[in-house]
Amino acid sequence: MTSPTPPPPVSGHWTVPAGAASTFSWEYGDGRDRLLALYQRGKDRQWDAVRRIDWDLEVDPTDPLGTPDEALPLYGTPYWERLGPERRGELRQHVAAWQFSQFLHGEQGAMICAARIVETTPGLDAKFFAATQTMDEARHVEIFSRFLREKIGMSYPVDDSLRTLLDDTLRDSRWDMPYLGMQVLVEGMALAAFGLLRDTTRRPLPRRLLAYVMQDEARHVAFGRMALRDHYRGLTAAELAEREEFVVEGCHLMRNRLRGTEVLENFGVPRGAALRIAEENERLGVFRRALFSRIAPCVRDIGLWSPEVQEAFAGLCDGDVRGSDLDRLMRQDDEIAEALDARRFAAEERARAAEIDEMITEGADPDR
Numbered sequence: 001m002t003s004p005t006p007p008p009p010v011s012g013h014w015t016v017p018a019g020a021a022s023t024f025s026w027e028y029g030d031g032r033d034r035l036l037a038l039y040q041r042g043k044d045r046q047w048d049a050v051r052r053i054d055w056d057l058e059v060d061p062t063d064p065l066g067t068p069d070e071a072l073p074l075y076g077t078p079y080w081e082r083l084g085p086e087r088r089g090e091l092r093q094h095v096a097a098w099q100f101s102q103f104l105h106g107e108q109g110a111m112i113c114a115a116r117i118v119e120t121t122p123g124l125d126a127k128f129f130a131a132t133q134t135m136d137e138a139r140h141v142e143i144f145s146r147f148l149r150e151k152i153g154m155s156y157p158v159d160d161s162l163r164t165l166l167d168d169t170l171r172d173s174r175w176d177m178p179y180l181g182m183q184v185l186v187e188g189m190a191l192a193a194f195g196l197l198r199d200t201t202r203r204p205l206p207r208r209l210l211a212y213v214m215q216d217e218a219r220h221v222a223f224g225r226m227a228l229r230d231h232y233r234g235l236t237a238a239e240l241a242e243r244e245e246f247v248v249e250g251c252h253l254m255r256n257r258l259r260g261t262e263v264l265e266n267f268g269v270p271r272g273a274a275l276r277i278a279e280e281n282e283r284l285g286v287f288r289r290a291l292f293s294r295i296a297p298c299v300r301d302i303g304l305w306s307p308e309v310q311e312a313f314a315g316l317c318d319g320d321v322r323g324s325d326l327d328r329l330m331r332q333d334d335e336i337a338e339a340l341d342a343r344r345f346a347a348e349e350r351a352r353a354a355e356i357d358e359m360i361t362e363g364a365d366p367d368r
């Protein structure tokens, strides 16, 4: 099989014209209690990626996640047999680079959308929260970009369907649309993908960074559900139908996004075969259904649950539109991150105690 070419350098800029107007609110004393409580939590839970993450943890670029090879799209095909051990390492590196690159570009989209919400949403309580979210997303961009540069050693450009979805959501002049596209769809799916990787990777560094990012995302999802549910209660049937259509189209776009066929093409697999492999791979199918099962309950919750939307999700989730129990999942996300911290600090505490013991022993008078 042909040796893969490194992906083109990710550089330059991309400009999307803004459609929405900036809105000031003079109602300084007002605010919904639940949103203000979430804002307080956003402030309380700020953290520094330089300090909280141990960046010295080693990562092997040819097996950055330590996930089973069965999870790779070429596994089990004749192409896999033709790859030698070295090429297989390169494939693992490219697949992880592609995946984390899409996370990275998505996080930048989330940062820009959160900043847009600060500008355009009418309520000051939502502006406050979105300001903390903007900072959270900046930290996520910082983390994924550092992981790609320092640990995996390559990045892929933004995938076409992700770019289209970002373009559509940011151009829209209605303030809720970037939020719906970015927070509910793109981040909802990203969160499900983070969770699957966090729970399957055998490498401590990616597990930690995914767990910490997910802990922040749980707040963002809670905010999206509250702010959009309130807003959608006041919309007309026609306005709701526009949002529902957007959700269905966005989900189909995202379904295409999950293929990552450019990586396979890069390894010499013809485009048609790459698409077929991505489509027929059983594990990828399970992965895709898991992603949509995390979005479905959120969409239902905010009130966009017409028969058309339900039918779309039935197709995407293989008939099971009930989806996951979001509240339970988010509580769990928070606990996993806290448990990782507790374990790390306990280990540091033990190391410190051992160091002190050693100092005491060295300093002790041998004649006593």
Ligand SMILES: [Fe+2]
Pocket (backbone or CB within 6 Å): 107, 110, 136, 137, 140, 213, 217
């Ligand atoms: Fe994020």
Ligand SMILES: [Fe+2]
Pocket (backbone or CB within 6 Å): 110, 137, 187, 216, 217, 220
């Ligand atoms: Fe987020």
